[in-house]
Amino acid sequence: MCVARWTADQIADQTGKVAVITGANSGIGLETARALAGKGAVVLMACRAAARGEEAAARVRAEHPAARVEVLSLDLGSLESVRACAAALRARHGRLDLLINNAGVMIPSLGRTAEGFELQIGTNHLGHFALTGLLLEPLLASAARVVVVASLAHRAASLDLTDLSFERRPYQPWRAYAQSKLANLLFVHELQRRLERAGAGAIAVAAHPGWTATNLQQHSGFIRRVNPLLAQTPEQGAWPTLYAATAADVRGGEYFGPAGLFELWGPPRRVGSSRRSRDPMLAARLWALSEQLVGVRFELLGP
DSSP: OBOTTOOGGGOOOOTTOEEEEETTTSHHHHHHHHHHHHTTOEEEEEESSHHHHHHHHHHHHHHOTTOEEEEEEOOTTOHHHHHHHHHHHHHHOSOOSEEEEOOOOOSOSSOBOTTSOBHHIIIIIIIHHHHHHHTHHHHHTTTOEEEEEOOGGGGGOOOOTTOTTOSSSOOOHHHHHHHHHHHHHHHHHHHHHHHHHTTOSOEEEEEOOOSBOOGGGTTOHHHHHHHHHHOBOHHHHTHHHHHHHHOTTOOTTOEEEEOSGGGSSSSEEEOOOOTGGGOHHHHHHHHHHHHHHHTOOOGGGOO
């Protein structure tokens, strides 16, 4: 189903809701923050660079003077930072209505997180996995939504659970990126299964932005050159995320992307994902490995 002509202007009133957005200082994250703040939500912008986060927050406040916007420091490539951010959020807010796991890195040269994980799997999946688990209590205090931003790239991915961090395989930036995006979707589906099994009111959903021009593409000269011809704006690219986060007809485990040709452009609609991304056995194995690697367990959801 295509949500014809849907834009962020159609978001329902969000007054009283508390939304955490990772990577909210630019691109899709900033546009998501702008839209939710404009609809009355308390917006918590979790950013790696605090100064850039404050600049982005100032832009949101300038556009929406009544907006309640906070900036938190979050480096998803450091589990110490993830734990500190989660502790600050729990101390300030007894409940969270939205957790939008948006931040990410795309096709950099081989890099490692503070714990030694390959940078893309460590940031895009493991950091968000840990953050979600550490925020589970305030998320379960309301009928919250966890929205994970994935990518069309997941369709080209396989997942080597014996070598997630490319310690034995030759490093290939695109292969590592696609793997991290497949992990995002496996996480959403397994989290939704566990929420349902626990009888929780919260849901987990996913979205992807199609082809959207953002800072995420800084490591690809080709993509930056053709963006002016082919890419959506960040505002348009944020629509699937915003629909997943706010629309009344969203159900747990669903995936949203652009309705246009090859899911590259257009208003949001429900989209499909690869068979591998919906493999419950693979998702359960990734979940167990992720818990082991980051030292965070979702105990409130049971075994």
